[in-house]
Amino acid sequence: MDTLGRRSPARRAPGLAIAVLAALLPMLPAASAAPPLGTAAAETAAQLVPATSALPGPGPIPALVQPALLKAHHGAATLDDAVDQCVTQNMAALGTPGASVAVAIDGALILERGYGVTRRNGSDPVDAETYFRIASITKQLTAAAVLQQVELGTVDIDDPVTAYVPELELGGQWPADRITVRHLLTHSSAYPDLPFDPVGPTDDDALAEWAAHQQDVALHAPPGVFWNYSNPNFNLAGLVAERASGQPYRQYMAQHVFAPAGMTRTTFDPAAVVADGNYSYGHQTLPGGFEMIYAPDDYDNAVFAPAGYAFSTAGDLVGWALTLMDGGGAVLAPSSASQMQSPQVDLEFIPGYSYGYGVFIEPFGELTVREHGGNILGWGSSLIWEHEHRFAVAVLANTIIALSDAAYCIADYLLQPGPTVHPPDTTDPATWHRFEGLWDFTTSTSDTREGEITVENDHQLSLFMWDPHSGGSAWFTLEHLGYGIFLADLDQDGELDSDFEFIERGSPERAGWLRNRSVVGVRRATPRPAGGALAP
Numbered sequence: 001m002d003t004l005g006r007r008s009p010a011r012r013a014p015g016l017a018i019a020v021l022a023a024l025l026p027m028l029p030a031a032s033a034a035p036p037l038g039t040a041a042a043e044t045a046a047q048l049v050p051a052t053s054a055l056p057g058p059g060p061i062p063a064l065v066q067p068a069l070l071k072a073h074h075g076a077a078t079l080d081d082a083v084d085q086c087v088t089q090n091m092a093a094l095g096t097p098g099a100s101v102a103v104a105i106d107g108a109l110i111l112e113r114g115y116g117v118t119r120r121n122g123s124d125p126v127d128a129e130t131y132f133r134i135a136s137i138t139k140q141l142t143a144a145a146v147l148q149q150v151e152l153g154t155v156d157i158d159d160p161v162t163a164y165v166p167e168l169e170l171g172g173q174w175p176a177d178r179i180t181v182r183h184l185l186t187h188s189s190a191y192p193d194l195p196f197d198p199v200g201p202t203d204d205d206a207l208a209e210w211a212a213h214q215q216d217v218a219l220h221a222p223p224g225v226f227w228n229y230s231n232p233n234f235n236l237a238g239l240v241a242e243r244a245s246g247q248p249y250r251q252y253m254a255q256h257v258f259a260p261a262g263m264t265r266t267t268f269d270p271a272a273v274v275a276d277g278n279y280s281y282g283h284q285t286l287p288g289g290f291e292m293i294y295a296p297d298d299y300d301n302a303v304f305a306p307a308g309y310a311f312s313t314a315g316d317l318v319g320w321a322l323t324l325m326d327g328g329g330a331v332l333a334p335s336s337a338s339q340m341q342s343p344q345v346d347l348e349f350i351p352g353y354s355y356g357y358g359v360f361i362e363p364f365g366e367l368t369v370r371e372h373g374g375n376i377l378g379w380g381s382s383l384i385w386e387h388e389h390r391f392a393v394a395v396l397a398n399t400i401i402a403l404s405d406a407a408y409c410i411a412d413y414l415l416q417p418g419p420t421v422h423p424p425d426t427t428d429p430a431t432w433h434r435f436e437g438l439w440d441f442t443t444s445t446s447d448t449r450e451g452e453i454t455v456e457n458d459h460q461l462s463l464f465m466w467d468p469h470s471g472g473s474a475w476f477t478l479e480h481l482g483y484g485i486f487l488a489d490l491d492q493d494g495e496l497d498s499d500f501e502f503i504e505r506g507s508p509e510r511a512g513w514l515r516n517r518s519v520v521g522v523r524r525a526t527p528r529p530a531g532g533a534l535a536p
Contacts, residue, residue: 048449048465048466048467048472048473048474069086069089069090069093069405069406069408069409070405070408070409070412071409071412072085072086072089072090072405072406072409073085073086073409073410073412073413076413079103079110079111079413079414080111082409082410082413082414083101083103083111083113083410083413085409086405086406086409086410086413087099087101087115087395087403087406087410088115089406090403090405090406090409091115091116091397091403091406093405094397094399094401094403095285095399096116096283096397096398096399096401096403097116097117097118097119097120097121097122097283097398097399098114098115098116098117098118098119098126098130098280098397098398099114099115099116099126099395099396099397099398099403099406100112100113100114100115100126100127100128100130100132100280100313100314100394100395100396101113101114101115101314101393101394101395101396101406101410102128102313102314102315102317102318102392102393102394103318103392103393103410103414104318104321104322104390104391104392104393105389105390105391105414106389106390106391107322107325107326107390109315109318109319109322112128112314112315113127113128114126114127114128114130118130118279118280118281118398119280119281119293119398120281120283120291120293122281126280126398127278128313128314128315129265129278129313129315130278130279130280130313131265131273131276131278131279131280131296131311131312131313132279132280132311132312132313132314132379132381132396132397132398133282133296133309133310133311133374133376133378133379133381134308134310134311134312134317134374134379134381134396135308135373135374135375135376135379135380135381136307136308136372136373136374136375136376136381137308137310137312137317137372137373137374137381137383138234138305138306138307138308138309138310138374139234139306139307139308139358139372140340140357140358140359140372141253141257141258141266141310141320141358142234142237142238142241142253142306142307142358143185143234143237143340143357143358143359144257144331144332144336144340144358145237145238145241145245145249145252145253145256145257146181146184146185146237146240146241146244146357147332147336147339147340147357148241148256148257148331148332148336149240149241149244149245150336151332151333151336152244154244154245155181155240155241155244156181157180157181157182157185158180158181158182159180159181160176160177160178160179160180161176161177161179161180161181161183161184161236161240162176162177162179164181164239164240164243164244165208165211165236165239165240165243167208167211167212168211168212168214168236169214169215170214170215170217170218170219171215171216171217171218171446172217172218172219172442172446173218173219174190174218174219174221174222174223176214178219178222178223179191179219179223179236180223180224181237181240182344183223183224183233184233184234184236184237184240185233185237185344185357185358186227186344186345186355186356186357187227187228187229187230187233187345187355188223188224188225188226188227188228188345189219189223189224189230189233190219190220190221190222190223190225190226190228190520191217191219191220191230191232191233191236192217192218192219192220192230192232192442192443192444192445192446193228193229193230193231193232193444193517193518194217194230194231194232194444194445195444195445196301196303196304197301198299198301198376198377199299199300199301200300200301200302200303200304201301201302201303202300202301202302203302204248204249204250204251204302206301206302206303207235207238207239207242207249207302207303207306208239208242210235210303211235211236211239216446217446218442218446220442220520221513221520221522225503225505225513226348226503226513226515227345227346227347227348227355228515228517228520229517230517231304231307231308232307233307234306234307234308234358235303235304235306235307237306238305238306238307239306241306249302249305249306250268250269250302250305253268253310254267254268256331257331260329260330260331261319261320261323261329261330261331262316262319262323263312263316263319263320264316265312265313265315265316266310266311266312266313266316267310267311267312268305268309268310268311269311270296270297270300270311271297273296273297273311274295274296274297279296279311280379280396280398281293281294281295281296281378281398282294282376282377282378282379282398282399282400283378283398283399283400284377284378284399284400292377292378293378294377294378296311299377308374308376309376312396313396314394314395314396315394317381317383317392317394317396318383318392318393318394320383321370321383321385321392321394322385322390322392323337324337324340324341324370324385325385325387325390325392339356339357340356340357340358340359341356341359341361341370342356342361343355343356343361344356344357348501348503348515349483349485349501350422350483350485351422351423351483352422352423356370358372359371359372360372363420363422364386364408364411364415364417364420365412365415365416365417365418365419365420366417366418367386367388367415367417368386368387369384369385369386369411370384370385370386370387371383371384371385371407373402373404374402375400375401375402376400377400378398378399378400379396379397379398379399379400380396380397380399380400380401380402380403380404381394381395381396381397381402382394382395382396382402382403382404382406382407383407384407384408384411386411386415389414389415391411391414391415393407393410393411394407395407395410425482425483427480427482427483427484429455429457429458429459429480432455432461433455434511435453435455435461435502435511435514436453436454436455437452437453437523437524438450438451438452438523438524439451439452439453439514439521439522439523439524440521440522440524441465441514441519441520441521441522442519442520443518443519444517444518444519447467448468448469449465449466449467449468449519450465450466450467450468451463451464451465451466451521452464453478453514456477459479459480460477460478460479460480461477461478461480461486462475462476462477462478463475463476463477463478463488464476474492476488476489476490477489478500479496481499484501484502485499485500485501486499486500486501486502487499487500488500490518498516498517498518499516500514500515500516501514501515501516502514502515503515511523
């Protein structure tokens with residue numbers, strides 16, 4: 001999903017993603033976190049707004065790869081050697097005990113291989129048939145189920161979601177009937193990325209029951225205004241497929257997506273995985289160094305299943321990517337497969353990055369790749385494919401941080417795409433005055449916050465945020481990284497962990513929205529009073 005845990009790294013571990021982005025944009029000033037606050041101040045800040053790293057799923061930061069790991073294949077004499085070097089170096093860097101890899105080129109599967117062991121300090125080896133949780137890669141499978149119903153005429157992608165889930169009612173100023181099915185599949189509904197327990201209800205009525213109890217949820221913005229990753233979009237998309245088909249979501253997926261795609265080792269059923277016997281254990285190191293180890297049946301949650309609870313193998317995922325590249329096979333009509341993999345919404349992040357239906361689209365050297373990763377408690381996943389060479393690679397890991405560097409390294413070896421050249425950054429700090437002023441925020445838990453943004457210097461903004469109810473407050477420094485991307489240390493631990501982007505709609509003189517996965521701000525029309533900053 002990329003992560004289904006309350007305290008799990010985002011799509012890539014945020015600090016790692018930020019460091020990588022800084023390395024790839026060397027012309028920009030390096031971002032540095034402020035010294036950690038004292039314990040009481042840090043607790044106040046954490047109460048005001050959770051860090052992106054504490055939420056399930058990725059933030060907008062693209063899966064950019066450290067140059068050293070991208071070229072880990074250097075000197076390899078054969079494909080086998082290159083894959084070994086890419087995977088083992090990434091595993092060593094992250095302390096991953098086991099991984100599985102599959103690679104296709106020219107539309108043919110050419111390699112399936114396991115590395116390491118299914119459980120740290122264990123003796124059972126990972127092989128090509130070993131089950132892993134695949135986390136957010138599940139989303140594109142859910143998108144395919146919805147598109148099947150569009151083809152059948154039982155779903156109109158531009159219908160309001162309430163046409164299929166009439167019991168969905170929301171709080172706040174934007175009602176549920178403003179959300180369309182398209183908004184769900186493109187993460188543009190403004191639905192907050194709700195925290196949740198990885199252990200949840202497992203019965204077939206769970207999705208409907210969850211949807212009927214959303215009255216306290218407030219959208220961050222009017223649906224369709226901007227992209228912002230949120231797992232509940234795909235909870236609702238799964239429920240749309242369920243209602244339109246008349247079958248429980250997980251049953252529908254097994255019969256109408258996994259089976260016709262030939263995904264014989266893909267399932268939502270932890271008991272089936274355990275009964276099979278060839279499965280990996282998930283590993284996650286907690287603060288303080290203690291490692292949690294998860295068996296496949298240690299947690300399940302039918303509500304968030306459509307967003308990231310499937311199990312699969314690397315070979316099944318590469319086969320799925322080939323099915324999409326080949327026009328949808330027995331799963332989708334060619335037009336649906338094409339739409340799913342085509343840009344539907346711009347990420348408004350680094351130029352050239354967009355999102356289809358459950359699929360990221362991004363430049364890779366002179367080529368364009370489709371991809372999605374996943375992180376869930378104990379497991380990480382990465383799937384990349386490229387049409388021109390009919391290439392696909394899947395790398396699955398039994399650690400929460402995915403081996404996405406290994407996947408891109410293998411792609412670099414086989415595709416030789418050349419360097420990715422980003423357009424010049426035209427951000428002008430002299431124009432940052434348009435960000436200054438009062439802002440109203442809503443968090444991922446639909447709590448309200450107020451704040452004021454001021455310009456500090458030519459690479460920093462300052463965000464003073466307070467809770468109008470409790471009186472708690474905190475200062476956050478927003479470090480400019482490039483392309484209008486600002487980084488902040490929301491949990492005040494001394495590490496930059498979250499990205500913010502200003503979304504400009506209408507007048508270029510005033511930015512209208514400030515986007516982050518865990519909190520979204522809207523510009524307040526009330527001007528700042530003369531005399532400087534406000535106090536809560």
